[in-house]
Amino acid sequence: MTKEQESFFAMALKVKNFYAKNTVAISALAAVVPFYTQLSTLISQLITVDMGSRADISGYALMKASKRKALEALAQKVSNGLTSYALIQGDMELQKRADFTASSWYLCSEEALVTQASIVSNLATPLASSLVPYMVTATDVTNLTASIATFISVISDPTLAIDTRKEDNVNVVLKIDDIRTLLTEKIDVLMRGFELTNPTLFGLYGLARAIDVNGSVTAPTKVVDVAPEKVVTIDKASSYDPNRFYTIENKGTLSVFFSLSTSEDVAGTEEVLLEAGQTRVRLAENLDPTGVYFIVNNPNNVPITVRLWVE
Numbered sequence: 001m002t003k004e005q006e007s008f009f010a011m012a013l014k015v016k017n018f019y020a021k022n023t024v025a026i027s028a029l030a031a032v033v034p035f036y037t038q039l040s041t042l043i044s045q046l047i048t049v050d051m052g053s054r055a056d057i058s059g060y061a062l063m064k065a066s067k068r069k070a071l072e073a074l075a076q077k078v079s080n081g082l083t084s085y086a087l088i089q090g091d092m093e094l095q096k097r098a099d100f101t102a103s104s105w106y107l108c109s110e111e112a113l114v115t116q117a118s119i120v121s122n123l124a125t126p127l128a129s130s131l132v133p134y135m136v137t138a139t140d141v142t143n144l145t146a147s148i149a150t151f152i153s154v155i156s157d158p159t160l161a162i163d164t165r166k167e168d169n170v171n172v173v174l175k176i177d178d179i180r181t182l183l184t185e186k187i188d189v190l191m192r193g194f195e196l197t198n199p200t201l202f203g204l205y206g207l208a209r210a211i212d213v214n215g216s217v218t219a220p221t222k223v224v225d226v227a228p229e230k231v232v233t234i235d236k237a238s239s240y241d242p243n244r245f246y247t248i249e250n251k252g253t254l255s256v257f258f259s260l261s262t263s264e265d266v267a268g269t270e271e272v273l274l275e276a277g278q279t280r281v282r283l284a285e286n287l288d289p290t291g292v293y294f295i296v297n298n299p300n301n302v303p304i305t306v307r308l309w310v311e
Contacts, residue, residue, distance in 0.1 A: 001050055003279075005176055009050075010281040011211045012043055012179050013245065015187070017283060017311075018208035020243040025201050032190040035182060042179050047286055049171040063257075063273075064154045066299035068113065069229070071147045072105045075117040078124050078144050081136030085127065098123050110155050117148050183209070220249075220307040226256065226298040233264045234308055235294040242285035245311040246294060249279040252304035260284055260291035267297050274306075 001009060019026060019036045027033060079100050086095035100116055108116065121144045124131065128138040188209070194202040224234045237244060248258055255275045259268030260282075268288050274280055284291070298304045 007211050013281055013283055014208040016040055017243050017245055029193050035186045039182055046175040067151045067154050071151045074144050074147050075120050076105050078136050078140055079120045081131045081134035082124055084134040085131055121145050221310040222308040225303050225305050226296050227303055228301045231265055231267050231297045233293045234296050235310055237292040240290050240292050244284040247281045247309040249307040250274045250276055252276055254300045256304050257297040259295045260287035261293045261295045262291050264293050267295050
């Protein structure tokens with residue numbers, strides 16, 4: 001989305017959040033309730049097509065680099081453990097098959113990396129419980145198998161994603177138009193019913209409907225310098241609230257990812273690309289169904305400053 005589209009999207013999320021926090025009062029006007037439900041559906045659809053519209057080469061390369069580093073590190077750890085185990089057991093054949101130099105991991109091609117990691121994974125799986133004395137846990141072995149599958153998925157031909165991006169760029173505009181029409185022709189009109197009967201509620205709706213520049217009105221909740229190649233928690237909620245409103249700004253010159261997670265300093269299942277200089281908004285429910293840790297993943301070799309507003 002462009003900056004203007006992102007600002008409109010932020011407003012739509014605030015309207016959705018306004019309804020969630022005032023459902024009982026708004027339900028006094030039963031006719032408007034189905035349109036708030038429709039708004040929530042359109043917002044979810046907009047998020048989906050926006051993710052597709054951002055499937056560009058830079059995001060693709062950034063994600064691939066991050067997943068490759070994770071696979072290299074895990075494969076090397078398991079390989080070293082296997083080699084040590086084979087040495088102590090006097091199993092020369094296993095030692096020869098499992099032993100890869102450090103450079104053979106980060107200098108090899110993508111295809112060779114997958115092959116080498118698969119060899120190590122296949123050798124380690126039946127021996128997982130025996131590798132603990134060599135600083136390799138059963139979880140490491142399981143995670144290696146999963147990491148291989150993840151890396152294979154990101155090195156697949158991105159052509160289809162790029163074609164989908166073109167279509168989704170068009171759909172972003174269409175979904176925003178649908179939301180604008182719903183607000184101006186349905187919800188705005190019906191909400192006038194509260195102008196006299198509940199002026200406080202009507203005033204809050206007007207504030208939610210205002211389009212402003214994200215993050216410019218109040219001081220940020222957090223300003224964090226995220227270290228190179230780190231996945232860090234920059235905010236923790238005391239409990240999960242699906243209507244918690246996050247606005248995040250990337251002050252750096254390279255892209256990062258953000259997500260909501262159930263584990264501290266661990267990326268969530270749905271990472272969102274945040275490009276250099278970009279500001280994005282999300283409700284907690286649009287990021288994770290239970291997460292309380294707001295995570296930033298910086299896969300770059302330089303620190304990146306981010307600003308976060310939590311409402």
